[in-house]
Amino acid sequence: xxxxxxxxSGPGVSVGPTSEFSLFFRVKPGQSESLRDALNDLQxxxxxxxxxxxxxxxxxxxxxxxLFDDDTRLAFITSFDGPWDAYMEDFFNSGPTxxxxxxxxxxxxxxxxxxxxxxxxxxxxxxxxSAAAYARNYPGTVKEIRKAQRVNAAFQRVLDHxxxxxxxxxxxxxxxxxxxGD
Amino acid sequence: MPGNxxxxxxxxxxxxxxxxxxxxxxxxVYLLLRIDDRAAGRELVRRLQAVVDxxxxxxxxxxxxxxxxxxxxxxxxxxxxxxxxxxxxxxxxREGMAARATHLGxxxxxxxxxxxxxxxxxxxxxxxxxxxxxxxxxxxxxxRARRAHQELDGITVLWxxxxxxxxxxxxxxxxxxxxxxxxxxxxxxxxxxxHDRPLKAGEIILGYPxxxxxxxxxxxxxxxxxxGTYVIFRKLHTNVAAxxxxxxxxxxxxxEEALLGAKMVGRWQGGAPLALxxxxxxxxxxxxxxxxxxxxxxxxxxxxxxxxxxxxxxxxPRDALDTDGSVDVRLHRMIRRSTSYGPPLPDxxxxxxxxxxxxxxxxxxxxxxxxxxxxxxxxxxxGIFIGAPSEADPLVGSGDGATSFTIPxxxxxxxxxxxxxxxxxxxxEYCFAPSLPAMRWLAELP
Numbered sequence: 091x092x093x094x095x096x097x098x099s100g101p102g103v104s105v106g107p108t109s110e111f112s113l114f115f116r117v118k119p120g121q122s123e124s125l126r127d128a129l130n131d132l133q134x135x136x137x138x139x140x141x142x143x144x145x146x147x148x149x150x151x152x153x154x155x156x157l158f159d160d161d162t163r164l165a166f167i168t169s170f171d172g173p174w175d176a177y178m179e180d181f182f183n184s185g186p187t188x189x190x191x192x193x194x195x196x197x198x199x200x201x202x203x204x205x206x207x208x209x210x211x212x213x214x215x216x217x218x219x220s221a222a223a224y225a226r227n228y229p230g231t232v233k234e235i236r237k238a239q240r241v242n243a244a245f246q247r248v249l250d251h252x253x254x255x256x257x258x259x260x261x262x263x264x265x266x267x268x269x270x271g272d
Numbered sequence: 273m274p275g276n277x278x279x280x281x282x283x284x285x286x287x288x289x290x291x292x293x294x295x296x297x298x299x300x301v302y303l304l305l306r307i308d309d310r311a312a313g314r315e316l317v318r319r320l321q322a323v324v325d326x327x328x329x330x331x332x333x334x335x336x337x338x339x340x341x342x343x344x345x346x347x348x349x350x351x352x353x354x355x356x357x358x359x360x361x362x363x364x365x366r367e368g369m370a371a372r373a374t375h376l377g378x379x380x381x382x383x384x385x386x387x388x389x390x391x392x393x394x395x396x397x398x399x400x401x402x403x404x405x406x407x408x409x410x411x412x413x414x415x416r417a418r419r420a421h422q423e424l425d426g427i428t429v430l431w432x433x434x435x436x437x438x439x440x441x442x443x444x445x446x447x448x449x450x451x452x453x454x455x456x457x458x459x460x461x462x463x464x465x466x467h468d469r470p471l472k473a474g475e476i477i478l479g480y481p482x483x484x485x486x487x488x489x490x491x492x493x494x495x496x497x498x499x500g501t502y503v504i505f506r507k508l509h510t511n512v513a514a515x516x517x518x519x520x521x522x523x524x525x526x527x528e529e530a531l532l533g534a535k536m537v538g539r540w541q542g543g544a545p546l547a548l549x550x551x552x553x554x555x556x557x558x559x560x561x562x563x564x565x566x567x568x569x570x571x572x573x574x575x576x577x578x579x580x581x582x583x584x585x586x587x588x589p590r591d592a593l594d595t596d597g598s599v600d601v602r603l604h605r606m607i608r609r610s611t612s613y614g615p616p617l618p619d620x621x622x623x624x625x626x627x628x629x630x631x632x633x634x635x636x637x638x639x640x641x642x643x644x645x646x647x648x649x650x651x652x653x654x655g656i657f658i659g660a661p662s663e664a665d666p667l668v669g670s671g672d673g674a675t676s677f678t679i680p681x682x683x684x685x686x687x688x689x690x691x692x693x694x695x696x697x698x699x700x701e702y703c704f705a706p707s708l709p710a711m712r713w714l715a716e717l718p
Binding site for chain 1: 574575576580678680681682683684685687
């Protein structure tokens with residue numbers, strides 16, 4: 091069930107169906123440049139290219155990597171659909187996540203490859219900080235938003251039809267007609 | 273917090289052109305000059321400061337004519353303004369309009385490579401504008417300008433653009449223009465919209481607090497910046513035939529053509545705002561200065577009367593964005609002084625006759641970036657702010673290709689597709705119009 095206020099379900103705070111998730115790492119000495127290169131490469135991969143809108147994990151709203159403190163620290167900040175505690179192990183076990191983690195987090199202190207799930211979990215949980223304040227400006231999951239966009243695109247195609255005004259006169263279509271004017 | 277204390281503008285030091293309303297009818301001339309010799313340039317400025325117009329404009333704009341003088345960044349360099357002063361001007365002014373072209377959407381046919389020479393080049397140093405109610409008074413003022421620059425070796429007139437109000441009193445697209453103007457505190461002139469509190473003087477004139485309560489960044493030394501303002505100048509070619517052809521193709525009859533045109537502009541051709549007369553033109557309303565700008569958009573959030581994407585509503589959304597929480601419309605106002613150039617395309621003609629016609633867009637303000645550049649890039653070239661990121665202004669839009677335009681309507685909206693650009697940028701300059709003391713300072717630079 092969607093919850094209305096900002097609530098914590100384990101690490102991370104939720105608003106409705108969506109949770110925030112923020113990780114903060116220390117960059118290994120001398121590796122800030124190679125980490126920047128790896129992030130630049132990541133930006134060119136499918137899903138991360140601007141305009142792709144197709145990240146491998148389809149429940150993520152957006153994600154960002156931020157180097158800060160003179161490139162000595164790295165933040166990974168995202169919002170995703172679903173409660174953190176239910177999905178944590180799935181994330182750690184998913185191919186795309188692991189591949190991503192490996193190329194980026196190898197530059198972070200405390201990362202020693204991907205030996206096992208327990209080590210991964212410990213590494214991630216050690217870097218996680220819950221938001222002290224978190225707000226969202228629209229309700230809805232990524233899937234709901236994509237569905238809404240498809241429905242609106244279809245609706246706009248209907249409205250472009252020369253006979254749309256006549257077709258929408260049926261009483262059953264009144265809710266659509268209310269949205270048809272602009 | 274901005275204070276409420278009424279400032280007193282030092283009108284005797286401020287060039288009249290900044291605060292002066294355009295007469296109607298009007299004639300005008302724009303000159304661009306190059307300074308080839310520094311001493312000649314300073315002598316030019318010395319002569320111009322003696323003949324430039326300042327002071328309280330006549331309450332009746334039909335009763336006088338005036339001259340405005342402004343300098344580009346290259347012009348200030350040519351005069352030998354010290355580097356520390358040059359560095360103190362707004363970054364956009366220092367870069368110049370041509371360098372800002374990509375940001376401004378002046379691309380494709382509107383790109384500086386296509387501009388009319390010498391617009392956008394380092395040769396443009398001084399801009400002189402003369403506006404008058406008729407040719408006789410124009411000639412009298414223009415003669416003062418001519419005496420200032422002629423017989424000065426080392427000063428070259430590069431470009432001249434004549435302008436005049438068309439016999440219809442309207443733009444080449446057929447619309448009454450120049451209706452809405454913000455009031456400025458201390459100018460003695462009321463706003464054209466009675467709902468509109470006059471702007472803080474620092475929005476338009478440097479050296480006074482602006483809407484943020486702060487003093488706008490001002491060029492140094494104080495005598496150079498104070499009572500000056502930035503003047504933005506663009507020559508915009510209007511493709512009237514393409515505009516008429518588009519309306520003809522989309523409308524069933526002349527009446528619908530007029531309606532579509534009005535929806536694109538936000539006003540009927542006679543000047544009546546859609547917000548007050550959504551169904552039909554009302555020439556009496558359009559020509560009544562007490563009523564033709566007396567409106568807001570708050571009662572029409574979805575744009576059934578005036579589309580949220582209409583040109584006039586984009587350029588000045590009035591109260592339409594007040595609930596957004598992200599924008600203060602008063603930070604994005606400016607004084608507009610645009611004029612028409614070129615012959616009208618005769619009524620009913622749909623084929624292009626090859627003539628150059630359009631608008632000399634002129635606006636005045638203390639903040640190039642958050643006034644002109646903001647309005648051009650965020651409100652005209654783009655539709656993020658109205659929830660339609662792919663829609664540009666239907667009339668002047670972005671230079672890079674076709675756009676669409678949504679006309680809210682019951683029962684269902686109409687969406688016009690594939691609007692080509694109806695306006696092409698032929699060139700432009702960012703200029704600085706100094707105060708009279710600043711011109712004397714420039715003339716007497718060591």
